[in-house]
Amino acid sequence: MTAGRIIYVILFLFAIGFFCRNAFRLLALLCLGRWDNRFDCLTERLKNMLTYAFGQLRVIQTPYGFNHFLIFWGFMTLLLMNSEFMIAGLFPQFSFAFLGTYIYGPLLFLTGIMSLIVLVCVVVAVVRRVFFRPAHIEFNFDAFFILSLIAVLMIAYFGYHAGEIALEETDWANWMPVSGVVAGIFSGASEGGVHFWTNFSWWVHAIVLLVFLNYLPYSKHLHVLTAIPNCFFRSFEFANTVPRLTFERGEDFGHSKITQFTWKGLLDFMSCTECGRCQAACPANATGKLLNPKELIHQGKYNLFENGGDLLKTRRFDTLAPAQDDAEMRVPLIGGDRENSVAEEALWACTTCGACMVECPVFIEHVPKIVDMRRHLIMEKSKFPDELLTFFENSEQRFNPWGIAPTDRAKWTQDLDIPLVQDLVEQGKEIDYLFYVGCSGSFDSRSRLISVAMARILNAAGVTWGILGNEEKCCGDSLRRLGNEYVFEKMATDNVNMFNKYGIRRIVTCCPHGYSTLKNDYKQYGADFEVIHHSELIQQFIQQGKIKLTQKLNGRTVYHDSCYLGRYNEIYDAPRSILEAASGSAPMEMDRHGSKSFCCGAGGGRMWLEELEGKRIYLERTQEALKTDPSTIAVACPFCMTMFEDGVKEEGVQEKVHVKDIAEIVADAMA
DSSP: OOHHHHHHHHHHHHHHHHHHHHHHHHHHHHTTSBOOOOOSOHHHHHHHIIIIIISOTTGGGSTTHHHHHHHHHHHHHHHHHHHHHHHHHHSTTOOGGGGOHHHHHHHHHHHHHHHHHHHHHHHHHHHHHHHSOOTTSOOOHHHHHHHHHHHHHHHHHHHHHHHHHHTTOOSOGGGOHHHHHHHGGGTTOOHHHHHHHHHHHHHHHHHHHHHHHHHGGGSGGGHHHHHHHHHHTOOSSOOOSOOOOOOSTTOOOSOOSGGGSBHHHHHHHHTOOOOOHHHHHOHHHHTTOSOOHHHHHHHHHHHHHHHHHHHHHTSOTTOOOOOOTTOOOSSOSBSSOTTTSBOHHHHHTOOOOOHHHHHOTTOOOHHHHHHHHHHHHHHTSOOOOTHHHHHHHHHHHHSSTTOOOGGGTTGGGTTSOOOBHHHHHHTTOOOSEEEEOHHHHHHOHHHHHHHHHHHHHHHHHTOOEEBOGGGOOOOOHHHHHHTOHHHHHHHHHHHHHHHHHTTOOEEEESOHHHHHHHHHGGGGGTOOSEEEEHHHHHHHHHHHTSSOOOSOOOSOEEEOOOTTTTTTTOOOHHHHHHHHHHHSSOOBOOSSOGGGOOOOSOTTTGGGSOOOSSSOHHHHHHHHHHTTOOSEEEESOHHHHHHHHHHHHHTTOTTTOEEEEHHHHHHHHHO
16 A cells, blocks of 8 residues: 555545534534424425425526536536545545446546536636625635635546546546546646646545535535435425414523524524525615624524534533523523624514525525514513513503504494494304404504405405404414514414304405414414405405406506515415406516515514614615506505505605505405
């Protein structure tokens, strides 16, 4: 055995051993989290992994994503040949040539072509970061170091194969056209010189490959190891709810320690690709708020490494038992330094719009983590913005955010033919729909007009429907998203009991927040009823001919997608279909629409909080809508209605631009 081979064997064994140790360390850190069953539906999970991890479906949705796609598949292609390279360093006679000419030859050809493509993609990545860097991409050493390692790997690969071709030490030269071209560099060089550069390239390739392997667990490219399993263990549904808490002695209310997250939550922290798409999509970040979803995930990762490292030192290294929840953490998860801890201000800035989760290529669930940390601040620390104190008291004592007397909830029905569910039940009538009016539709003067319009539509459709009147309570959406789970639990339980009392089977509501809460959150409380958003029901009435639209909406109409209707529940077509039926043409679209719609700023309880930092989110969205030169801004949410009404007033265009709910537009078209 030569001295060079002995050195390589030592380096190889050390590098592989160190990598295995780091891999076990990462696994041990994951096991600090709580149990979460993500091992169901394995066939479906495999399909998702192939589609989103290997197929890079979300990655290629942006133009630059194709560059990453090529680098990824370049590495996948090179994986087999790099394995051959490392094994051949231990056993020089080893080669995959035994696969035969028609397998090994094309494999060599493909490896050479993909190596060239990867090299070009690296150059594109460097040029982009230096000269055309988007605001959400950081200019940091780590990225350039990784790109440099990749480039050196490709160049060294061509270098040693070109040397073999020049020295006529390979029978496969015809299958390596790129290396054959590079071999021309050695024309006229001495045999000793070619030998030197061939050996030099081989050693550079070997060392960089082993360094790259062991640098990954400590770099921003940790996602190379964790992104694929994170896609495999993803939730099959959009994270449109959060787990129910157990209010018993000794239970945690929210998350204040990194080990209180599930192991899948910890895997999320490790899997961030730092692509910055969540940051670019975040309305809070885009308008100058402290919240940055990418940084929040990083802070969780660094907190895990800091505290997890301490925990692992206190027990046997070969133990993979969950951490004790009461273990002391040296670095706080909330309110510590900005590198390893999440700022409280950032948590309250979140509108829970879900844009970050839709954009994330590896399915990190940002919003549930934020809600869990809010729960801790509210229920264990009683630390929250002062404005929320009145909101919480009103919601708990009077079952609505404004603190208006519950007996006033049905005042909007005066002089209208609005049946009560209680009366219908006493009369023995079968109720087709409970119209769950909601707090805005009951108490807010502008939103009441939406309720009136919806009542007209229901009457015109000839269905049997009713409202709960003064018995109705708030759905609790803002309470749950803000983290006040205790009050939400009481409200949800009371509402479900009331629905069951009257035998309600179908509920229609105009508010996407109420719709999503009743449909998704209430399942945890035994809800067994169908929930329908008014856009779905109105579309159904139009298609069935139950309502006739005799007048057309005039002017230019632009539609705004509500976050909780679109991203949370994937209702995009129904409102547009209604507007097309009412106007004769499809509504105009803003630049950001559909699943990429920009939030109005009212979700996540932000409806009840002032924006004291940066630009107002609703103003940003209003200005985007006004770029389409509309006469009507159509919405399907009372919260969005409030935000756009404020926006057009601030822009001074309220006389020529009207904000209307789709129910109002349809009711006008029925006249």
